[in-house]
Every structure is written in C-alpha cells, then in structure tokens.
Amino acid sequence: MLELIKITKKFGDFCALCDVDLKVGYGEVHTLLGENGAGKSTLMNILCGLYEPTYGEIVFKDCEWHMDSPQTARSIGIAMVHQHFMLIEAMSVLENIMLCALEEKGVLLDAAEVTKKVTEIQKLYDLKVDLHEMVNNLSVGQQQKVEIIKALYNDAELLILDEPTAVLTDEEAQGLFRIIKKLTEQNKSVIFISHKLKEVMQISDKITVLRRGRTVVTVNACDYSADELANLMVGEKVAAKAYKKVRKKDEVIYELQNVSYHKQSKHGGLSGINLKVHKGEILGVAGVDGNGQSQLADILTGIQKPEEGKRIYEGIDANRYRIIDFIREGVAHIPEDRNKMGLIGGMDVRDNLVLKDMEDARFSKASGKFLLKKNMQEYAEEMKEKYDIRCSSIQEEVRNLSGGNQQKIILARELERNPKFIVAMHPTRGLDIGAANFIHDSLIRARDAGSAVVVVSADIDEVIKVADRIIVMFEGKIMGEVPGENPDMNKISSMMGGKEYERSDC
C-alpha cells in the first residue's frame, strides 16, 4: 500500500532521517520501533504532510505523491492519531467529527447524514462512544476512539497511531488492539509507534527498527523475541536490570495521617490515606491511572492542601506548607506532565535547569538581584554532560527537545538539589528504554544516598522494578501493601481491582 523510498530529512546540518525505506502492505500492522530521537516522529510527520522531506519518494497506492500539506495526506487516505489529541474539549463528540467533515464539504452539513455515517463506522469497528457527550467528560481512551472515528470518517486507509498506548490503561490498550484487528480485517493498514515491546510483539505483523535516523532492519514480528528487538533498538546488549531491594526501615521522613481530599470523587480524590515513607527506601504506588495518584502527589508536594487529616514532614506538622516550603525543605518533584507542570517550554535549557536555585549564591549575587549568567552557563554545560541531555545548545528552548531529554532536564534540576524526599510520577512515561533505565538508575542512586523516594506509575513493571515497598491505590484509597522483593502478583492485581487488604504498619 505504502512505500517510502530513501526518505531523508535534514534540519540544518543535522540529519534527522537518512535514506529511510519503509514498506507497508494492505491490512498490515507495521510497527516503528526506536528510541526517542531515532526519527519515528519525524518520519510520520513527513508521511502526514507536516514536514517535507529533503529528498526521497512517497509512493501510496502505486502513485507518487508530493506531500505538501496535511490536507493532501488526508485527502488520499492517510490519517494520523497524534499522541496529544486534537479535539476541542468544549464540544460534543459529534461536533468534533463534524468539524473535520466541514473542511471537506464546506459549510452546509447535514447532522443526520454525519450521524448515520459515524454510527456505521462505530458498528463496523466496535467503537463505542456516546456521540452527544462533551469531549472533556470522556476518558482518555474514549477520546482516542473519537480520534480514530474522525480518521475513519475521512475514509482513511492508512492510520498512523503515535504512541497510542502511552496514555491508556492496560485494559484500554487491549480494547485498542481489538479495534486495530478490526481495521486490518477491513484491509486498512496501521502504522503503530511504541516503545512497549510486549504490546509491539502482540499487535504487529512487521516491525521496522529505527536508530539514529536510519533503518536498522525490517522483520516479521513472529521471528524475533522482545529481547532481540530491544537490542536492535538500543544497539547494544541490554539486560533487564534487577536492582537490589532495601528491606530495613530507616526513620520516617514523611507521614500522612488520615488525609482526605475531594473525598466524594472516586477518581480525583483521596480518602483516609495513611502513609509512612522512610529514608532510604523507594515506595512504589501502583494502581490503574486516575485512582487518586495525581492527588496523592499533589498533597505530598504541597500543590494541594489536605482537606482532612495531617501531613507530617520531618516530624513537623506540614499542613500549611506551600509548595515553596516543601522545596526549601528538600522535596523534589518529577511531575506527571513534564510540559505542563515541570518545564517552562519557551525558556532555554539553562534557565529551566536553575529555576529552583536562582537565588543561590552560585548563580546570583544578593539572592537573585543580579544573575551570574556565566556561572549558570557553566553549570548548564556540566549538567548537559552529566545527564546526557541532547540539545543543539543549552540556549535551545526546551519545548523543542524530545520527551526523554526534557525529562532529563527535570531530573537534573531536581536531583542536583540533593533532595531528602522525591516524588516521581510516571517518571518514564513515553520514554525509550535507554532513557528509562537512566532515570531508574538515578532514582536508585538517590535512594542509596539516603533520599526517600515515592514512585507513582501506572506501569506495574516499572513499580516492581524499582520499589522496595509497593502500595496499591484504588478509588482514592490505599488497598494494601506488598514487599518489593518477590511481590505477590495476584495480590497486586486483586488490589488494583478494588480488593482491600489489612496493612500491618502503614
């Protein structure tokens, strides 16, 4: 169906893609696998008309196309579902779909006609979404379905899904895979972008591995194991790392006593949380996304104040602490949304690195009244080396960097302050194996240096990998606790599903 021949894309001197070939057959699920910055997104942006290749050919259904705009791509049947959805939240599902139909057919649009076509699509591919619901009331998984419906409404033959499972729960991801199966049954093709090897193995027919802008190999999915693919992707042998778990309990640094926040909201609140975090341990918080984990992180870092209960930090009542007080007292925060909460996108790498320490004598005179740009510069260069932040220069705006490099900037900023307590929320979401390992290593190192770490993640493998102790959250409550060493998987999954267990000591 699709053939890309020797696609090359240069940004200045930098070659983001170099002679990349790709062939996708009818009814095929073709996965693009690669680390952050391997060129997957660039390639897909070329395919859907956002970028123009420096040279190279795009052949779609036996015709060569000059893809000069997203409209061209859409009109010939190539649609992309972006990682960040392009939906208008204040409109209903149907209105969102009509909006994209509008572009094709002008101003006069028959709602009944659209509804009819959409319902057909929904029936055919089992895409259950209430058409009259407002988009902002939908879960992420449902929003994704709306995006897919939009693509299909425009008669897309080739769907590009950019890291579609990054935002989904495991269950939702399985639902997505069923939809993908249905699509391929109708002879439509899917290009699937992901880091998660397990699901790649499950869903793909063919896999193309990209590394540093070049095609490494294209293989049949069934011929390779996950480990082999990981090696192809990273380019060196990686073994699933096992960290040494810590069992002895040091003194308590942070304690929550019966903390509640927005109690009545099951998926956006906390109710009666009791929690003790000890120095030198990693506490893993597992659970399906949206069961109060965000609120827990907000309470711990001072973004929100508990409505009931007590927050005790280093033996002191910290109920009235503001964010800045926690920062001063050595609490580090790796937030769940790095662009929204962690970084100032329009500022450069340097300023983002020193954001919390500008008043420090290292970076300014008279506590912030005169910045020592030279020192900031040197420090930023040092961090760039130490944390392997890949950017063209430290003057580059952070919004132009890839997710992994953005996360490394946050990591550098937070860990270099020698925090006593670290809250890391989804620290490796959307990152490749290399970057994820780097971040896990850093967290373990911080633990060994005596920091208390709370790792919140929807990825249970991640929690098991790093945590010394695991708690599971469900509907704003803690369901129970298991040790990090050889955890009882059955117990974890039943807790994730809502079964509560006694806890000996919080």
Add this chain to the structure above:
Amino acid sequence: MKEAIAKMLKKVAVPVVSAIAALLIGIVVIELTGNNAAEAYSYMLRGAFGSMNNICELFVIAVPLILTGLAVTFAYRSGVFTIGVDGQLIIGAIAAAWFVEAFRNLPGVVVAVGGILTGMAVGAVWGAIAGALKAYRRVNEIVSTLLMNYIALYLADYLYTVPLAAESSKIPQTERVAEAARLPVLVGGTRLHIGILIALFCAVIVYYILYKTAWGIKFRAVGINAVAAECNGISVKKYMVASMAISGAIGGLAGTIELLGTQYRIQSGFCADYGFDGIAVALIGQLNPVGTVLAALFFAALNVGSNSMELMTSVPSSIADIIQSIIIFFVVAGSVLMERNFFKKIAFKKERRAME
C-alpha cells in the same frame, strides 16, 4: 555568537520588514489621494529630522510612548494582557497634579520628585487592583483593565472639574504646574526635558529586571507557563499582582512626566490613547525593552513628521495613523507566521524548486 546574531536578526526582521512594507503601502495611499508621495515623504522626513528643534520634538513625543510601551511589555511578559495603561496614566497624572498643587510651597525639586513618586504609587495601586482581581478572583484582566480605564478617566474628569480645578480658568483643568516644579529642559529653546532620560533609564531598569534577575526569570516563567511556575515554587499570584503593580507604576510615571515636563496641566483629552499606543509600541518592539524604545521613537517620528507633512502638502496627517495601523497589523501577523515557521516553509519550497 553566530547563533546569537541569527536570533537577533530573526527578532528584528518582522518589525523592520513590516515598517518598510507599511511605508510602501503608504505611498499607494498618498498617490490615491492625488498627491505626490515622494514629496509627502520628504516633508515627513524633514519634519521629523530636519532641524534640531524637530528632533527634540520627536523625543518629546517619544517619552510617553516609551513609558507606556514599557508598561505594556512588562505586564505581557508576565502573562497579563493589560489594556489598562491608559487608566493608570491618567490616574497617576491626576494624583501627581494634586501633590504638586498641595505642596506647591515646598522647594521645586521636592515637589517634582514627590509628584513623580505619587503618580507612580497611585498608578501601581491602580494596576495592582486588576492584577489582584485576576490572581485571586480569576477576573479576566482585559475586561477589568478596560473598565478601570473608564473609572480612572471619569474620576480624573471629576477631579479636574471640581476639587482640583484651577480657580481663574473657565474651562475645567488643573492649576498650571509651578515653574520650579517642572522638569528641567535639556536643550535650550526646545521642549525637550529630562523626561527622555527618565524614560530611557526606565527601559534599562525594565531590561535589567526581566533579564538579569531571578525575578525576571520568574515573571517570564509565570507568563509562559503559570502551572509549571507554580509547581516550581513560584507564587504565581504574587508575581501577577507585582507585574501589574510595576506596569501600573510605569504607566503612572508616563502620565506624571507628561504633566511635569510637557503639558503642565490636566484637562480634557490629556494623553488620550497613549496607553493604547503603548500596546502597539510594545508589540512592534517584540515585547523587548530595547525594541520598545526603538518602536516608540519610530512612532514619534511618524507623528512629528506627518504634522509637518500636513502643513506643507495637502496630505492629511491621518496618513501616519494608517501607516501605524498597517505596521501593527503586519507585525502581529508576521510574528504568528514566524512562530509557525511559515517563512521557513516558503524558503524550503524555493530551495527545492531550485534543486529540481
């Protein structure tokens, strides 16, 4: 270094190209009115730069524009889209007028300095109110500052009509500022007063705060991404109020300088719309203090030049307004297109065609 120059060029490109394009369109408009564009422009040039007196006059006009532009720049950089500089200017000026009148028996320097401080303080409070409404009550700042402009305007109207009205005058206006309290003239025989130095100094201060201090990074961080700023321990609310207070203080300063240096009394139409011109100046200056100063000078040159053009030819001076409007239009559009890499795409297409 190369990178820095390229960055600079990119920043300067949009306003400069816009200005040139607007002047070219001005030619068409002037020709359409049946006049000779070359002649009109040459009178405009001579009007702006033709003599020492004209150049000084240009600076006199530029002073309030620089200050209102800086006021807008500061607020916009902190993410507060104020249109309230007009109100801060008038309320600051009327407060200064009161001070100058009430303490007229003190030595001139004391009166002038006191007047300036009063004007800035009242402007700051006026701005801070809108800032606090936005920060603590989520009132849209565009609405609140717009409405507060009217409050300021009519309050000032009342003040110079009744309590502060000059006794001997028939039209409503304040007492003339005493000779001793006026800002000293810089160049003998012209109106150019030390206000221009104050304005330039103010630009330096704004630049320093925004780019050389931790506050500056925090103000800008709040402006770019308030949520992330908050998560990084910056008190967004305080910085919002502070930015509006500073913006208001500069606005108040603009009014006070105009009162003490140029007009000496407040009456109906005092500095009307200078606050809005400030928005234009700030946008053309790319929200950069240096750019704002340059844009203000350019606007002042257009203003002064067009007056003399009107005197010498039959081209109306509103041509200058048209040119100004077109520049603003181009700059705003140009910035958006720049952001979207529109020009890069065009350049790229050309390159490609050349290759083929």
